[in-house]
Amino acid sequence: MNQLVELKLKPNFVAEVSNGYPLILKEAAETIDEALEEGTLLKIVRPNGKYIATGYYGKQNKGIGWVLTNNQTEEIDEAFFKVKFQQAFIKRDSFYNIEDTTAFRVFNGEGDGIGGLTIDYYDGFYLISFYSQGIYSFRETIFAALKETAELRGIYEKKRFDTNGQYVDQDDYVEGEVGEFPIIIKENGMNFAVNLNDGAMTGIFLDQRDVRLALRERFSEGKTVLNTFSYTGAFSVAAALGGAYETTSVDLAKRSLPMTIEQFSVNGIDYEQQQIKVMNVFDYFSYAARHQLKFDVVVLDPPSFARTKKMTFSTSKDYPKLIGEALEITAAKGIIVASTNNASFNMKKFKTFIDKAFKEKNQRYKILEQHQLPEDFVILEDYPEFNYLKVCIIQLLK
Template identity: 50%
Template sequence: MYEIKLHEKHVEKFKKQYPLIFKEGIIGYQLLEAENLAEGSLLKLVDERGKYVATGYLGHQNKGLGWVLSRNEKEKIDLVFFQRKIYQSIEKRLGLYNNPKTNAFRVFNGEGDGIGGLTIDFYNGYYLINWYSEGIYHYKPLIVEALKKSVEFDGIYEKLRFENAVSEHEDGFITGKEAEFPLVVKENGVNLSVFFNEGAMVGVFLDQREVRKSIRNNYSRGKTVLNTFSYTGAFSVFAAIGGAKSVTSVDLANRSLEHTQTNFKLNQLPLEPHHILVEDVFHYFKFAHKKGLFFDLVILDPPSYAKSKDFTFSAEKDYPELLADAIRITKKGGIIIASNNSSTISLDKFKQLIGRGFNAAGERFEIIETHQLPKDFRSHHLYEESNYLKVVFLRVVK
């Protein structure tokens, strides 16, 4: 175990259970880097007098150098440790395991459940492990074995979400029975398709579960709906089931058409009078504005960063302009659901971006609902970035 000393001004932060190991908190950070330690190496964090503070692991990623695992000097980071962490996380989600209407949710959420860099999702009998650094991937044999000992499963898959990572199997299969894709899951009684064999994204963003439910139950009946950056059309399906008059889904990716059609068919929804367009959202806004198209409900859930042939979008820089485009084709009194998943943008900052967007469009708004992560996406109370999701329901004031 490699010993690293913490700057005195940061020691109390770690004693209060701050989870992220960051270079500014370390004395002689350059020396640590010069050691060229292997990813996954255990780190003993001590104060300037050499007194033990915590145990962590080295796992370089965009957030920092690694994560704290324990504050007990005698605790071993072994199979028993990982099994206990996974078992504790499952106990907190027993309500979801026993919900007949939902069988897709997060089982383990990184630092919120005590191991930064690791998430585990459940999809109708299948588990998907996400590794966010080579450091945590070092513990794969122990973590997979701990999961196998903790749950019954049809199969276990993985996604390697760090640079230059190569999974042993192309689709990320680890053990159990291989799934047939698309794998059909239920969310609040609605069928959705999931696939682990098509790159980084798997077909549905589980953190938006409560938002989709609210759209179906409270905002869709009799409305014209525009779902931008629609991906596989999960929001669109919930809006259609909620009684929307028509739903227009717009996404630049060619696969969005087939996947959205699949999700409509899984729920016995007619494709008419709905529209699924493979189109650049930025182009579509200009088209709709020019044609005088207006919608009762606009769903705006862009990625934090996106690039098309003509546009490069960064949420922090471009969200107000994007929102202004959406406002211009939203009916007076209509609803805009503005979503942002950037961990560097706080809820307060996001509301400021929303204000700038409405100012640019010359309109006023009122906030009706605000959502952040659902309960299964446990965040860390001292690490604000872990509660990354912000969704604000806005009414365009008449």
């Protein structure tokens, strides 16, 4: 059993945690022992020592841990995790019964009561992601609870708390069936090849499911579509299946080429009829402008932060510049799908980035659709800041 240590809150943070805020901020603690072992259970108390909640110590971004329960008698054991998993799976019961979608999130961190932990379902395989050494210390208990809760083919894991944000290559297999990757999952009838044991990512970002459907169903037919920061080309696949005249996928990573070819191929799309470019997105903007290329639809889904030999890019600082350059190669009355997963700002702030970019280019626009996390990515309604995904589908008005 993990050690239990008392953590006294500063007075101005008591109400917030008492009312259900799940993240334990470093500045909320009166004192914190820097030598405290991650995974230590925390008895969170008021300045007068009165109990508020139980949590665990685990450094993650701006927090030092997460609240688990406000019931002082509740044990943080296998039964605790089992109940949380059961409750979460019941919420997703309808997803298990959708024939044309076989990959989705079944447990979404603090939204389901355990911050720092997510579980994704891939056609019978369960992928558990640990976001701190603290939650990883409960690893064996979590695996045992999951096996008691779900019928599964196999379990894989991702440790997302390695040094300097880098993912250290490891064997992510835990137990059960050994996957023969790639496996083909379905998403709204589209096929995607995924690999649960090949680095930090799987080949598909499940949180963009609704946006890919919107692109396929409403914004692709007969259009030329540019997909920037394209990764494995999932948006390009959606556009092609939606009847796009041609797609162009641009990503700096060399692996994007074979992986994008693979995604087209598993959907029966002739990849040779599509454009796939391995290059810096901003270099491609310059190339497209020089060659007077225009696209009916431009998808912008950059990483929150990226660094190359030539430049650094941060969505919190550089998104207006990104939209501005995209506008130069967007056709009249074209569409820009602007997306970010940066949790450091909200949708309102994101819209100011959009407005700034259009004003600088003297362009008028309207937002046709807004998207945030899909239904399976359960969030706490009282704390929308944990709804990190922000997508605006924008139409140019001239």
